[in-house]
Amino acid sequence: MEPNYVNGRIGEKIKDLRNRNGLTQQELADRAELTKGYISQLERGQVAPSVVTLLDLIECLGTTPSEFFRETEEEHVVYSEEDFFEKIDEAGNSIQWIVPNAQQNQMEPLLVVLQPKEALAEDKPHEGEEFGYVISGHIQLRLGGNVYMVKAGESFYFSANKKHSIANTGATRAKLIWVSTPPTF
Template identity: 35%
Template sequence: MGGFDVGERLKQLRLARQLSQRELAKRAGVTNSTISLIEQNSVSPSVSSLKKILDALPVSISEFFAGEELSQEQVFYRAEELTEIGDGTLSWKLVGARRPNRSMSIIHERYPPGADTGEEMLEHEGEEGGVIISGTIELTVGGEVQLLTAGDAYYFDSRLPHRFRNKSDNECVIVSANNPPSFSDGGTEQHHA
């Protein structure tokens, strides 16, 4: 995650909302020790568990990593200007995280071997689609599982439980889009384990 301090950022947001670790844990449906360990940076949360915690605040993932301030409407973005919203293992770089009134998310995703969005499937409002640029990914959507390779693509209703997992020995790169940008922006939708 480079220099980003996940634990400190979570603690700041929790305290700003005057929530105890116990209260936040209860709202998010995780154990008290989970919040404590994340805030101490003793454990790196998976995307799905961080999402549950942020939904309980509620704070969007892009707000969490980009900070609150919105930028001007930028048109071009250099690689280093993309906002990392991954979990320290898998990398998701969001285009225009601070853009005001953004109505979609475009994400450059990298999954090293073994990377997984988590056993607890992701579910959120909207639709998403993507194209596999290189490598192989196992994508589970609802009850279906497919192995996708470079050039293959997907498009599904994001309310269906879904999971991305790289079971190969090579990195997988995907460029995806979702709309509305609820996964990286809304905190209001409910998740069911």
């Protein structure tokens, strides 16, 4: 008998849970009062369990029907400009959150555009790290009592345990990728 998609998915989930619980096919069969051959066929999608049998197996595997049938959302990997959120201040500086809801993640990547002679507000010391890559123009990075000039094609990386800020001291706009971990913006 050729396995169908639904039977195959149920079989895969049974096998995965059985393996995570460290059970052999025989041990699961014994717990559910079934045969090892039936468990083998079930895991390969060759048979469809009755509702009662499936509920027994789910219980024997230490989970619930709602957990068993919950489909995990496919991870969103690629984002386009339509997904970005942008904040522009009165001077024309912009911050784009280029990964929506990144503040829920461990990193928060931003695309920052600073107009000439403009700066972002100083960031107070916090846990985590900061990384940046200057795409065009150049910026002045203040970190504690030190000042660094970072030009196009250069990057910066530091522990965020000191006051820090960036400014565009040049005559042309500066564009950079800035990543904070954990998210602070």
